[in-house]
Amino acid sequence: ERGTDGDLKILFWQAVSTLNPYLSGGTKEVYSSSMVIEPLARYDEKGELAPWLVTEIPTVENGGVSKDMMSMTWKLKPDVKWSDGTPFTADDVVFTWKYCVAPDGGCAQKAQYEGVTSVEAVDPHTVKITFSEPKYYPYSAFVGAQSPVIQKKQFENCVGAKAPGCTSANFGPIGTGPFVVKDFKPNDVITYAANPNYRDPAKPAFATVTLKGGGDAASAARAVLETGEFDYGWNMQVEPEVLATMLKAGKGELVTAFGTQVERINLNWYNPDPKLGDKRSTKEAGPHPALKDPAVRRALSMAIDRNIIDEAGYGEAGRPTCNIVPGPEAYASTANDWCLTQDVEGANKLLDEAGWKKGGDGIRAKDGVRLSFLYSTSTNSVRQATQELVKDMWSQIGVDAELRNVSASVFFGGDPASPDTFQKFYADVEMYTNNFDGTDPEKYLAEWLCDKVPSPENGWQGQNIPRYCNPEYDKLVAELSKTADIEKRIELSKKANDMLTEEGAHIPLIYRGQVSSHSVSLDGVKMNAWDSELWNAADWSRKK
Amino acid sequence: MTDATITATPPVKAATPVRSAFGDIWHQFRAHRGGVAGLVIFVFILLAVVIGPYIHRVAPNAINIRDKNQWPSLAHPFGTDNLGKDMLAQVLAGGRISLAVGVTAMLLALFLGTLVGVLSGYFRRLDGPLMRITDLFLALPLLPLLLVILMLFRDTLRATFGPETGIFILIVFVIGITSWMHTARIVRGDVLAVKSQEFILAAKSSGMREFRIIIKHILPNVLSSIMVSATLGIASAIITESALSFLGLGFPSDFPTWGRLLFDGANFLQLTPSRVLWPGLAISLTVLSVNYMGDAIRDALDPRALKH
């Protein structure tokens, strides 16, 4: 029954800055707004598409997607109401698209609408989307927590450059979801109340929700697992043994879901020698003196014991992996499983054969090139621990590493003036996590194309961070983008994935899951890695 | 002629052998129980971190994941951390860096602070500009400042001095230039008060150069605040160093320091309390011992102080 279970207390250790996901692409903003505004369709906990504000998922089979893959049509549920009582119509959907693509708006989710040339309201309950070219995987606009529908009435005057000024709308969007925003303190706390006009009269069970932000992961875990002050804690990125101690208090439990995140080490294919000045890590710098050798790249991967890294830093929240596309399950390749077991001997042998000889200091060298790498990553205790472990493992094959960590805001900040960004890659190897939205890896795999190599010309904005360039691979990806058949897509994806790992563009380490915690008294949590973790908050209830 | 009669030597035993001024202070210092205890502890810590690694021959970076999160044992007297690194070895190795950074950075900050404080307190003309600069430094947001410094200087320093020394210089410099302002203002206040006393006038009247007046008359009289700044400075330098490493400005993560050991250990408080106990104790003991030494020096230089 709606509103009978009192207050639901959620803890996000990164605070929420706004409730308009179009103005801030951060995960926390997307999640927290997902309780209020909803997309037309969502991914469920298995990564399958589920109709949400529509009656069914359009496919070619049911005629929702045109045969040429140039357009699709969504049929809206007829009885959905905004929380202010007004009906939810196709106009709102069209407006949402206009809102995001308006010039000067700085919409963070523009990528979701890529290739969309028009969105039309065929009738109040039918929306037609037209694409500029055939879209073989069309489920992006209005699908998933990143592109929810906002109310036209509320945002009508907030389009384009005016968007940031609409503070009250951004802080309290009117939605169709189970909750409405009662009070929002940016970067601090959000108070929601049950939506009186929610389409399911029995839901939500909770009358109010308090979403508190701030602090750090360990103390957030403590507040859920040990002191029991909170019902749900997001993203428990804490050393596994610490979590285990907290779990002993018996107040809460952990939930994990695996999406597409992979912690990897990128190998720099270009030379990052500081002596090269501005040329370093660019094409002009030439290939990396040591990493250009495939034997070295492979040996570096073989020497790593991913199980130990997993055990020390991730526990439940990670699995060793050799893939860059680790999920959905069907996409996960098993072709490179050789790397799952550490093989120091093999690696040593490989290097010996390749002519890398150990010097007096135990470090291998060849032709004056020492196997000593600057290994950088962003600052984060798990990453630093991993760095140390990897350094230790590499030392067993005569490879030295100088560790460096850079504040995340700088590392990922992309300031072209900073030498420390991950795009500039002024290091030999660097480590971080990346993933892709939704379940389809096409766009993701396109990041390793030759023309995506970051360079001064493109303002270091390319996404091919390892500077991997292989025409074969480019061809493969081009083929993928023209393939509609799912089975075929999977096959091509696996092939591309295997190529990247085999060639040593990077060393995949850990398939990272999302771990969250909830109190034992909370019922209905279905951990979802493909959409918002709070996607089914309407179904949550207090255990009786 | 007259001396012999009226001024026969006073009834004082022509006493104690002549000592140098420094010897005098040392003598006073030795009489100060707390100071001696502080010195002994400080020297002990110093010896421990310098010689210790040669006795406890476990590499601080040696990872042994099988032995992780252990309580103190014979093999690992201080226990191990979550990667199975030996805590004793880490505390010893961390001490080298923390002490070096703490002491040098403190000295740099103290030097800058005292210099600015004395100059602006003593010379009216410098007061305005110097204090406004102090205001500016106080107002600068620390993190962006650090990031900028890091961006501008790290690679040059790394190239010239190598990764470790380069970072060391950078850290000391960063801590030094961002923590002198308190000392400067405190010293300035004291100098303002001291300089209005008559013995400064007397020194001037005997034609002393200004800088000699500052060194011989002003500084000894503002010493106690400086001493306090020094002790507090060591503590904050050690802690600040650990904060820097979270900005990626500190030493690489495989270089343990006390501050970082404490920070990393904080989450393991319930699991392996010894992980935080030792670095915490080391920092506190260092600071306490420096504090007592400071007290002793202060007392030794204050002829009226209660000698202990």
Added chain:
Amino acid sequence: MFTYTLRRLLFAIPTLLIISFVIFALLDLAPSDPTGDLPLTIPPEVREQIRASLGLDQPFAIRYLKWLQQFFINEPLNIFESLTGWQVGDGDRMRVLSWATRSPVVDLIVQRLPQTLWVVGLAYLFGVLIAIPIGVISAYKQYSIIDQIGTFLAMVGYSVPTFFTGVLLIVIFSSYLQWFPSVYDTNLRVTDFSTFIAQVKQMALPVAVLALYNAAQITRFVRASMLDNLHQDYVRTARAKGVKEKTVLLVHVLRNSLIPVVTVIALGVPTIFSGAIITEQIFRVNGLGQLLITAVQGADIPLVQTLTFIFAVLIVLFNLIADVLYGILDPRIRYD
């Protein structure tokens, strides 16, 4: 003294302008970027558009002048309007907007001020109130047991960082004893006795952590300065008058010892407004300190710039107050 104060106040204007410029330049130079926090899945072109929408594509000087105008003209006018209800001009002014939240920076600050003042301010007040008597007693009974304990606690309190004491207190008082909450509820309104108790409870831990730290520092200065003055001849005179020992200490010696103490305290007051970053983080007080740190990490330049500038104003102001106090405390110090 009056003319001195006036002169300093006038001089503060160019000083602050320079400071604001330096801060702005520094923030501009700093290698962090407002899009750095966004997930890597957001493609570069979109990032570029977001930057443009924030005005980052404009030249430095324009952005600075814009900020000046927004901060010194638009915001004061806005405050004026909301206070008086009058409308000046068309009322459609660009205010200083935070990039991360897109909300007027001033509103954010106003929202954060109460908890910061309550927690950090109160901790500071407690710190001072504890520190002065302890410092006085420590100096008076130098090397007594009380002094030794005081010294020990102060040094440990200062040398053990708040990120550790905070966690320790949470583990003891929130996890094991369950006396106090570990998360600060900023929504709590004190309306009756039970909410008051709740408020006290949630403030207890952060205030304790901070007060210990503040007190530790101030005590040391009080003690050292008291020791310098305790043996002066005028103290003997006061005793010869038959003045009570308490008065001798608190009036004669303490007043003479106040200059370094006043300096430390005055330097500390602005930091109340800049919040206590770590403690606020640990207990999720989400005051100005947390606001600042999130802003810095998110490269939210307008917010950082405005906060630091307000902080600078306070620094300049409190240092001026300290200087004026010197003159009052020690009549021999003259500035004109």
Added chain:
Amino acid sequence: MLLSGNSMEASGGSVTPVLSVKNLSTSFRVNDEWRTVVRNISFDVAPRETVAIVGESGSGKSVTSLSIMRLLPKNSSRIEGEVFLNGRELLSLPEEQMRQVRGNEISMIFQEPMTSLNPIFPIGKQIAEALTVHKDISKADAKAEVVRLLEKVRIPNAKSRYDEYPHQFSGGMRQRVMIAMALASKPKLLIADEPTTALDVTIQGQILDLIKLLQEEEGMSVLFITHDMGVVAEVADRTIVMYRGDAVETGETGDIFHRGKHPYTRALLSAVPRLGSMGDRRLPLRFPIIDIKTGEQQPLADVTDTVAKGKTPILDVKDLTTRFDIHSGLFGRKSGAVHAVEKVSFNLFEGETLSLVGESGCGKSTTGRSVTRLITPTSGDVTLDGYEVMKLDQSTLRQMRRSIQMVFQDPFASLNPRMSVGSAVMEPFIEHSLGTKQQARDKAASLMEKVGLSADMMRRFPHEFSGGQRQRVAIARALMLDPKVIVADEAVSALDVSIKAQVCNLLLDLQQSLNLAFLFISHDMAVVERVSHRVAVMYLGEIVEIGPRAAVFENPQHPYTKKLMSAVPVPDPSRRRIKRNMSTDEIKSPIRPVNYVPPKREYREVSHGHVVQVG
């Protein structure tokens, strides 16, 4: 002998004494060993009685008085013996009860008024505190009473100076503040440690009268420590003579004066200079030195004329004016000024001693400081040894200061408390690189001995000295540089007669050998008469009379000079308890409103070089 019955009674022991000291010994811990500085002293003070303690400088007079008050630093001193106040043993009294005694039953005037006053409280408040601590008295009443007291001790403009701070007062005024503070609570016993050293004879007389009056009205007893035998003769019923920590002689003042037995007593008394003993000698005269053991006087060497007239004066002061602004009100507006020095002109030749005498607070010290530019004067010209003092830059100013040295009126305040006196004395020598460190040490040691201190005291710190010893340290420091001019501000006021004689002789010797010039600021007319070539009399910031010593002393013209001469106490116990009745005249103040224009002064030449202000 008028009231001597009173003292007869007291010493006869039929009345219980107010204060009774028995076998008092005091030691200090110096360098980890205990050094006894007062040994087995016993004496009584009867009601209404005045007992004087006289003795060599550093003989333990101040320590005795501080021991009685239990005001010595606890950790570095040890007091043995017994002290009874009205039958109550003080040394074993609990601290709280002792506090009730202090300032209430016994109050004390400290020797060094500058350091004994709290620098950051207005003097009015400090005096009022003495009232409010022990009595229930309203703030307004206390203030009124303080103003009354200030007027009694002859502070001009008492009401407006209530809120001023010690550093704004002249040496003598501070001393009077101390006196007012001690008298405020109308104690049963007053311990006065050199209460009049910084006062000119006229005010000194008035203060002594005030004390006498209180003795009669309130039945106060007085323990009076002084070097001025004239004052002793005038006020003391009985006298104790101290010498190196021992009380060597105790008795009726008359007895001591006429029939002193101990050689030191005799030496002391025969060295006392008497005003008018110079006759018509033009040049200064050395003091006779008496050997303590034999009591014999050594022959006096005559001094030669050292004054090099005809040459240009080494110091030439023209129209020197120094004013201190007075700010008042909330905004600190200037409401007036202390015209401390007003159009003062004089010159000083090599080898000459010019004495500056005048009422306390009339601007003597300010004049001395202005000519060395330690205070920046408001206007005027000063030429010193060829330097245009007012126009010098920092580095030449520093060189100039080699030529002129200063002995400050308040020796304790002018010594760095954290510097051993040895370093303090050596410092100027080293600073001006006049020689090696060893040379500096040797010279300092010899100067220390010359001023009657021992060389091994050089390692001690200022607070370990007696008032007179510190003063001698200051003199030694001034002599280190062999300057051409020395401004000696009350340089010998805290010395007992014998050492005063020795130091004055030293100064004369130096004048003989080095042709030194002295600007000698002093209240002690007898010393002034002996050492000076010329005398200038200051009054309210102006020089009212200047001329050769003999002319001014024998033929004073200005009314103030006349008054001054007549007020000099005479060391004759038979004149005891004669009232002067001078304290009724109005006190003049140098404080002027903002727009005050000083009147044009005219001068008349009485005889050659003897000039007097008229109108």
